[in-house]
Amino acid sequence: MSNLTHLSHLLHLSHLSRLEAESIHILREVVAECDRPVMLYSIGKDSSVMLHLALKAFYPARPPFPLLHVDTTWKFRQMIEFRDQTARRVGMDLIVHVNPDGVAMGINPFVHGSALHTDIMKTQGLRQALDRYGFDAAFGGARRDEEKSRAKERVFSIRSAQHRWDPKRQRPELWRLYNTRKAKGESLRVFPLSNWTELDIWQYIHRENIPIVPLYFAAERPIVERDGALIMVDDERMPLLPGEQPQLRKVRFRTLGCYPLTGAIESTADSLAAIIEEMLVARTSERQGRVIDRDGAASMEQKKQEGYF
Amino acid sequence: METESSLPATDVNIWLQAQSRKDLLRFITCGSVDDGKSTLIGRLLYESQLLLEDQLEALASDSRRLGTQGNELDFALLVDGLAAEREQRITIDVAYRFFATERRKYIVADTPGHEQYTRNMVTGASTADLAIILVDARKGVLTQTRRHSYLVSLLGIRQIVLAVNKMDLVGYSAQVFEEVERSYRQFAARIGLTDVAAIPVSALRGDNIIEAGAGMPWYRGPTLMQQLESASIPDDAAAQPFRMPVQWVNRPNQDFRGFAGLIVGGSVRPGDLLRVLPSGLNGRVARIVTADGDLQQAVAGQSVTLTLKDEIDISRGDLLTAAAAPASVSDKFEATVVWMSEEPMLPGRPYLLKCGTRTVTAAVAPLKYKINVNTLEELAARQLELNEIGLVNLNLDQPLPFDAYARNRDTGGFILIDRINNNTVGAGMLLAALRPAQDVHWQALDVDRANRSVQKNQRACVLWFTGLSGAGKSTIANLVEKKLFGMGRHTYLLDGDNIRHGLNRDLGFTDADRVENIRRVGEVARLMTDAGLIVLVSFISPFRSERQLARSLLGPGEFFEIFIDTPLEVAEARDPKGLYRKARAGKIRNFTGIDSPYEPPENPEMHIDTGRVSAEQAAEQVIGHLRLAGIMDRDWVFIP
Numbered sequence A: 001m002s003n004l005t006h007l008s009h010l011l012h013l014s015h016l017s018r019l020e021a022e023s024i025h026i027l028r029e030v031v032a033e034c035d036r037p038v039m040l041y042s043i044g045k046d047s048s049v050m051l052h053l054a055l056k057a058f059y060p061a062r063p064p065f066p067l068l069h070v071d072t073t074w075k076f077r078q079m080i081e082f083r084d085q086t087a088r089r090v091g092m093d094l095i096v097h098v099n100p101d102g103v104a105m106g107i108n109p110f111v112h113g114s115a116l117h118t119d120i121m122k123t124q125g126l127r128q129a130l131d132r133y134g135f136d137a138a139f140g141g142a143r144r145d146e147e148k149s150r151a152k153e154r155v156f157s158i159r160s161a162q163h164r165w166d167p168k169r170q171r172p173e174l175w176r177l178y179n180t181r182k183a184k185g186e187s188l189r190v191f192p193l194s195n196w197t198e199l200d201i202w203q204y205i206h207r208e209n210i211p212i213v214p215l216y217f218a219a220e221r222p223i224v225e226r227d228g229a230l231i232m233v234d235d236e237r238m239p240l241l242p243g244e245q246p247q248l249r250k251v252r253f254r255t256l257g258c259y260p261l262t263g264a265i266e267s268t269a270d271s272l273a274a275i276i277e278e279m280l281v282a283r284t285s286e287r288q289g290r291v292i293d294r295d296g297a298a299s300m301e302q303k304k305q306e307g308y309f
Numbered sequence B: 001m002e003t004e005s006s007l008p009a010t011d012v013n014i015w016l017q018a019q020s021r022k023d024l025l026r027f028i029t030c031g032s033v034d035d036g037k038s039t040l041i042g043r044l045l046y047e048s049q050l051l052l053e054d055q056l057e058a059l060a061s062d063s064r065r066l067g068t069q070g071n072e073l074d075f076a077l078l079v080d081g082l083a084a085e086r087e088q089r090i091t092i093d094v095a096y097r098f099f100a101t102e103r104r105k106y107i108v109a110d111t112p113g114h115e116q117y118t119r120n121m122v123t124g125a126s127t128a129d130l131a132i133i134l135v136d137a138r139k140g141v142l143t144q145t146r147r148h149s150y151l152v153s154l155l156g157i158r159q160i161v162l163a164v165n166k167m168d169l170v171g172y173s174a175q176v177f178e179e180v181e182r183s184y185r186q187f188a189a190r191i192g193l194t195d196v197a198a199i200p201v202s203a204l205r206g207d208n209i210i211e212a213g214a215g216m217p218w219y220r221g222p223t224l225m226q227q228l229e230s231a232s233i234p235d236d237a238a239a240q241p242f243r244m245p246v247q248w249v250n251r252p253n254q255d256f257r258g259f260a261g262l263i264v265g266g267s268v269r270p271g272d273l274l275r276v277l278p279s280g281l282n283g284r285v286a287r288i289v290t291a292d293g294d295l296q297q298a299v300a301g302q303s304v305t306l307t308l309k310d311e312i313d314i315s316r317g318d319l320l321t322a323a324a325a326p327a328s329v330s331d332k333f334e335a336t337v338v339w340m341s342e343e344p345m346l347p348g349r350p351y352l353l354k355c356g357t358r359t360v361t362a363a364v365a366p367l368k369y370k371i372n373v374n375t376l377e378e379l380a381a382r383q384l385e386l387n388e389i390g391l392v393n394l395n396l397d398q399p400l401p402f403d404a405y406a407r408n409r410d411t412g413g414f415i416l417i418d419r420i421n422n423n424t425v426g427a428g429m430l431l432a433a434l435r436p437a438q439d440v441h442w443q444a445l446d447v448d449r450a451n452r453s454v455q456k457n458q459r460a461c462v463l464w465f466t467g468l469s470g471a472g473k474s475t476i477a478n479l480v481e482k483k484l485f486g487m488g489r490h491t492y493l494l495d496g497d498n499i500r501h502g503l504n505r506d507l508g509f510t511d512a513d514r515v516e517n518i519r520r521v522g523e524v525a526r527l528m529t530d531a532g533l534i535v536l537v538s539f540i541s542p543f544r545s546e547r548q549l550a551r552s553l554l555g556p557g558e559f560f561e562i563f564i565d566t567p568l569e570v571a572e573a574r575d576p577k578g579l580y581r582k583a584r585a586g587k588i589r590n591f592t593g594i595d596s597p598y599e600p601p602e603n604p605e606m607h608i609d610t611g612r613v614s615a616e617q618a619a620e621q622v623i624g625h626l627r628l629a630g631i632m633d634r635d636w637v638f639i640p
Ligand SMILES: Nc1nc2c(ncn2[C@@H]2O[C@H](COP(=O)(O)OP(=O)(O)O)[C@@H](O)[C@H]2O)c(=O)[nH]1
Pocket: B031, B032, B033, B034, B035, B036, B037, B038, B039, B040, B068, B069, B076, B113, B165, B166, B167, B168, B169, B201, B202, B203, B204, B205
């Protein structure tokens, strides 16, 4: 076969195929060079894509690391169902960690607000889990296009033994060469989806037929409207304000988190194609639904320094 | 311009299908502080309509608070990142941004323009296919411009877009633009950057960014976006011999042993003979395993898992290579190093060196010299400081398989890691081995056509220019040869002048002689390709059968028939050697076009209509075609 034939094939290596190959390369690099990697599995669409890539990267072996879900106890019920189903389907170990201190304190987003809830249940919870199992590398599904301050995030981000992120210690990343070395106690956060955009994620889910939580698809759900956000009443723990009546509205979620902190959008998109179509004409970026982002423009960066993803 | 949101809301599935054919272009933007880089990128993001509603609102409110544009949108605010930087109003790291059109997805490496720049720029350039060099029209080519261009060429980028910005502030003057362009091209050619597209723009007003705008009717070339859309995605890696650094050995059970990695050169098929380096053992590919099923072929850019028919010892860090064109192995190198740490690079001190998937210990023998990136002068030096670049010899504690960086970025690029604090302190490019590693068992390397080609950084081939007398064959062939030569290619031009007067002096114009003429030229061309040359043949060669004969002497993909299509009237009117006149007067017999037919090619590799393009443009087209066909390795020149 002549080189030309090879080339014509190469020219058709699409952007998704290139992104896929790059992510697989990153996943393998960590497994080859780190002692105890773990995949942070947050049940959302990005996690679904990341897990799918891991299944591909190590095929025919199973990915040689467990999944870790840091549960805040306030996730949508359908997320938890989907999580357990997924772990069974892929045959990987699933570690679920809940911050026992937070449970003891009775932390509740309705009572304590989103910032404290996120800090204790998510940020502290993640650190506890990483320490407890001695993981030295954790895959996260964050993307550079999510937020302005993420544009400069490395693919491999080094964290101190206290899980803090120090901008000065982040390493230049050239070519496909990643420096995975670290001192005892230090760990890496690794983002295999760094170069993917939200649209790439949806296109890839479509191309590869990747299962995602049904909450991404529009359906009638019990909704109350608070401060302009559409909040789904997912269980009886949600205190209703005087005069508040959950109403059935056709909604879907663009991102998934703790149900009291995640706004839905009104939509009729009940298929992947319809979601993508809506996304292309909608022009509202996905973080809008996340209540935690509203506290000041640079808040993500602050959270990152504290060890939140 | 067509963008994502111009989607007809009807059939998303068709749209998604089309999306799956989209390719990926990575580029870097370089400019000095305040040249308008942020404004330019912000506008590209804005105009490709990937700004979402809430981002737009944030931009409008930021523009009022922090912007420099009164009540108008200040696009620069879109791309400023970390809070600390925002306060200083200066960006200090590499940021990656994304946008997409119907045709392509783009990844932009955005690097700031101040002194601390080298480290960031080199990082951003290491993965880029193209560089936009931004110049303020009022200031012209500055020291920084030269520094950026040098770094870009050092990292092997060869497609340059010179964006001459702020044209609105110089009255959209063609003269100012031409002056900047001229002085830039002069400098760029010196450092081996020959593929330069110069575009006059106003990032602020939007002229020539997406659309032409009203300001510069005198400029007829592509807008910046059009240039990006039509830029070629370099295919060097694919045109190279097969290379795959082994990342991980996959052993799920006793029956399966696979070698996982990302292919960084060439392609592979089951049955191919590979050489494992540094061990030098050979093995044959059994399967190309992926989760989507076995592949019949895999190419550079794909992550795969290979199994071999032979039981040989392979582990992480080994390099799988084509047995017919293996990489070199050495433990002593000459390399260019860019220093990235506050602590200087000290000769004699051991560092970890990571190249591909292999990590070894390397010590820098005394520094040969460092390079003043502003003047390109070589300076004597004992150590390298942050952001300095030097030429060094490296001594490794064990052999490393490699290719020169100019040939393959992935098997020739490396990072240096501090053994104590684990920081990445330097990056480098391997230039050459200073000696083959002694403990490597060398299999006899046949000197064959492939090896000679690889040595010359190109793929040997024949460019066969055919067309009427006076069509412009020789003019265009000459230009192509000059360009190739300028890019450091090894060429030879065969035409009537040097063949008919010597080798074929004994031949006339009878049918038999014509065939013999072509046969000899074809054979000579074939011998020259054996020697690794790119051979240009400029012959009328009017008969299809003759050209077929020449083609049959060469392998598939090695013969490029280039039809220089000029109507007879035009060629006859030109009549540069007065031959048509003589033919019409009956003084020459069997003259093609007059009393002997010209059979136009039916399926030429290239068809050049000289009525539509100038000779210069035609030559550019030929070069572009050769690039696409993978004839050339990168147009990279190291400046000593
Ligand atoms: N008149 C004019 N001003 C421009 C143009 N492009 C950028 N600027 C202004 O030049 C200044 C610096 O631009 P900025 O994008 O921040 O430069 P950077 O430092 O290269 O990112 C800002 O005040 C811009 O509004 C242009 O094409 N014309």
